[in-house]
Amino acid sequence: MKIAIIGATGHAGSFILQEAVNRGIEVTAIVRHPEKLATGIPYLQKDLFDLTTEDLQKFDVVVDAFNAPQGKEELHQTSIDHLLSILAPTTTRLLVVGGASSLFIDEEKTQRMIDGVPTDAPFYPTAHNMYLALLELKKDTKVNWTYLSPAAFFNPDGQRTGTYQLNDDRLIKNAAGKSEISMADYAIALLDEIENQQHVKEHISVVSR
Template sequence: MKIAIIGASGKQGNMILKEAGTRGFEVTAIVRDKTKITDAVTIVEKDLFQLTAADLKQYDVVVDAFNAPPGKEELHQSALAHLTKIFEELPSVRLIVVGGAASLFVDPDKKVRLLDTENFPKEYYPTASNMAEAFKKLQQSSIQWTFLSPAAYFDYAGKRTGSYKLGADNLIENAAGESYISYADYAIALVDEIEKKAHIRKRFTVVGEKA
């Protein structure tokens, strides 16, 4: 299987790249600066907004691990809109998006999102709201998308346990009552989804235990 990872030099993108490489996939890193990739993979040096259908048609799955810099959070919307337009020309290629937790619901009726709650950190709101809006528009598309939301506490330094629990559109917790996932275990869940194809045109979420 041929996998391309947009933003493969970022923290999560690089962990997904490494995890996919251990499964025997043919992995390509799509980055703006090829010097940031030290892994033994094929590298395409190109900005996300310059990508075309011709660039991506050879892959079975493309992972979108793009992360907008501070002050440019709207790029979460425009970047995913650009990719959605490309994938309308690529009906046989899957797009899997590294999503955010803030658009997950916190009530059974699915009316209140995490970002709508009173104690949601204001400093994260620009990123959260733009990612949530991008997700809403993705849901309206006809492409083969999957959106994976992490737990509320997304821990880069967390251990790779190899264990996780899946949810759907609601924020979920582990046995300790925590909404937690390490970057490493998130990468495992995402690559498992590449293999299992269990959430076509669906969003799901993942929670893990602290090691």
């Protein structure tokens, strides 16, 4: 299996890259600054918006771990649009590192987490644009995508326990009553989904046990 990771030097992307390497998967990092990578990691030095169908069609899976910079949060939407466009003629699968804001917070699925976030909250632009990107993803009929939302607290410093709970597109809590997942355990869940292919064209979520 050949996978590519966009944003492989970012917080989530670096954990996903390491998990793939640990599993012996043939992985390529798609980055603008390859000097941030560990020695020996194959890479394609290119901006996401410069990627072409030819660049990506050789991969079985592309992981989108792109994180838009502050002040340009709308790039979460335009980046998804671009990836869907260039992947449409291929059989390459798209795995998106999503946000928790798009998750439903009630059993009836009438209210999402983003609905209760004040528009003046510092993280609102990112949360809102990631939610809108998901809506665009759901409209697509050509690409085999999976959108994996982390729990509300996506902990970069959390322990790698090797366990997790998958759920649908509702926000759930762990045994301690917290909505939390370490980036290391998130990476495990994402690579498991890549290998098992159980949630194609679905929005799912993951939380610690």
